[in-house]
Amino acid sequence: MFAALDLGGTKLLATTAADWAEPRPPVRRTTPGHDPLETLVAMLDELRGGGRLSGIAVAAPGPFERAAGRLVDPPNMPPAWHGLEISAPLSERYGCPVLVENDANCAAVAESRWGAGAGLRTVVYITVSTGIGTGVVRDGRPLLGRHDSEGGHVVLWPEWLGGPACHCGGAGCLEALASGRAIERRFGRPPERLDDAAAWAEVGRWLGLAVVAITALHDPDAVVLGGGVCAAADRFWPALTATVKRHLHLQPCPALRRAALGEDRNLRGALALLGDATR
Secondary structure: OEEEEOOOOOOEEEEEEEOOOOOOOOEEEEEEOOHHHHHHHHHHHHHOOOOOOEEEEEEOOOEEEEOOEEEEOOOOHHHHOOOEOOHHHHHHHOOOEEEEEHHHHHHHHHHHHHHHHOOOEEEEEEEEOOEEEEEEEEEEOOOOOOOOOOOOEEEOOOOHHHEOOOOOOOOEEHHHHHHHHHHHHOOOOHHHHHHOOHHHHHHHHHHHHHHHHHHHHHOOEEEEEEOOHHHHHHHHHHHHHHHHHOOOOOOOEEEEEOOOOOOOOOHHHHHHHHHHHOO
C-alpha cells in the first residue's frame, strides 16, 4: 500500500493506493495552524487502517528543500509549517521511502500523463488557487532546476511602476495579481463571490502575459490551467486568450487548455513520481 499527501494553504488531502496510478478517493482536512506533523500522521494512520505503507509521496508547496524533504517558508501556509521536516520523521515512523515534490510539478505530471496534456511532449501546468504555481513536464518528467521553481513569482508589474506588494517580499508578482488571495485583496471579494466582468478581464490579462512569458522560455505544446480560481475560467478565459494572441509574435500559440483531472491531480502526480523513483 502506498500513500500520498497534498499540502495546501487551506486544505490537506490524503489518499492510499494499491499501486502508483489509481489512488482511492481522498480524505480532506482543514490546514491546521499548529501540530502539522501530528495532523499528517493522524491522516495516514486513519487511511492505512493498520496496514503497512510501502512508500509515501508528498505534494508540497514551495519553497522547499527537495533533497532534505523539508518545507522552507511557503507563503501560503501557516507559520507552524515553515521549516517543517517531512521526509525523515515520516520515513522513520513508517519504515518506508518518502518522496517530497513541488505540488505544481505533481499536478503537471498528472495532467501530462492522464489529463489535458496527455500525448504531448512538453506541457506547462499553472495552478491558480490561493497562490499560483507552475510545473513544466517534458516527456512525462518534470524539469527540475537547482532548487524549486516559483512561476507564481515572475514579476509582471514591477514595484517602480506601482505593482502591488507580494507576500514573498517582492512586488508585482503574478501571484500578487491573479491568485485567489490577490483577487480578494484587490477587488474586495473572494473569487467565488466576484461578479465583476472588468475585474475578471484583468485577471485574464495577467494570466495571459504569464502564458506568453512561459511560451517564450519553454515553447510548450500546451499550457494547462487548473486550481480553485479556474472554477471561474469562463469569466477570464476570453481575456487570457486574447492577450496571448496579441503579445505572442515569434512562436505559434500553444494549446490553451483547462485541467481535465479533479482535485486529486496532485496526489496522482506525486504517486506517479514515487513509482518512477522506487520501482
